[in-house]
Amino acid sequence: MTFxxxxxxxxxxxxxxxxxxxVDAFHEGPNFLVIDxxxxxxxxxxxxxxxxxxxxxxxxVPAGQEGYVAxxxxxxxxxxxxxxxxxxxxxxxxxxGKPDKLxxxxx
Numbered sequence: 001m002t003f004x005x006x007x008x009x010x011x012x013x014x015x016x017x018x019x020x021x022x023v024d025a026f027h028e029g030p031n032f033l034v035i036d037x038x039x040x041x042x043x044x045x046x047x048x049x050x051x052x053x054x055x056x057x058x059x060x061v062p063a064g065q066e067g068y069v070a071x072x073x074x075x076x077x078x079x080x081x082x083x084x085x086x087x088x089x090x091x092x093x094x095x096x097g098k099p100d101k102l103x104x105x106x107x
Contacts, residue, residue: 001058002040003047005033006068008054010105011095014088017046017055021083028082029075030106031089036076037069052096067102075107 010032018026018033025039026046035046035055047055056062058069095101 001042002037002072003035003042003044003055004058004061004068004072005035006054006056006061006065007099007101008052008097009033009050010101011098012052012054012088012092014051014092015082015085016049016051018082019085020045020049024081024083025076026082027076027079029079032075032105033082034072034075034079037073039076078107 013028013031013033015026015028015033022043022045023039023041025036025041027034027036037058042057047057061068089095
C-alpha cells in the first residue's frame with residue numbers, strides 16, 4: 001500500500017510532509033505535491049505532518065477522490081523530487097478545505 005496526496009493539497013502545497021519522508025517519494029508540481037507509489041514504503045510519517053489532512057493511505061482515500069491514486073502515479077513520473085520544506089503557496093490559507101479543486105491543478 002502507498003500513501004496518496006488528494007484534492008485539498010491543490011493550491012496549498014504545504015511541504016511539511018516532504019522533510020520526514022525517508023525515501024524521497026514526494027514530487028513537486030506548480031501547485032500540488034504527489035507521492036510516487038513505487039518509492040513510498042508505507043512508513044506513515046507523512047500523513048500526520050500534513051497540516052490540512054490531504055494525505056491518505058491508498059485504501060482510505062475519501063469517496064470521490066479515488067482518481068488521485070492514479071494521478072499521483074502519473075505525475076510522479078513527470079515532476080521532480082522534492083526533499084526540503086518550503087513555504088506553502090502565498091494564498092494557501094484561502095484554498096484550505098475548498099472542495100473540487102482538481103480543475104485548478106497546474107501540470
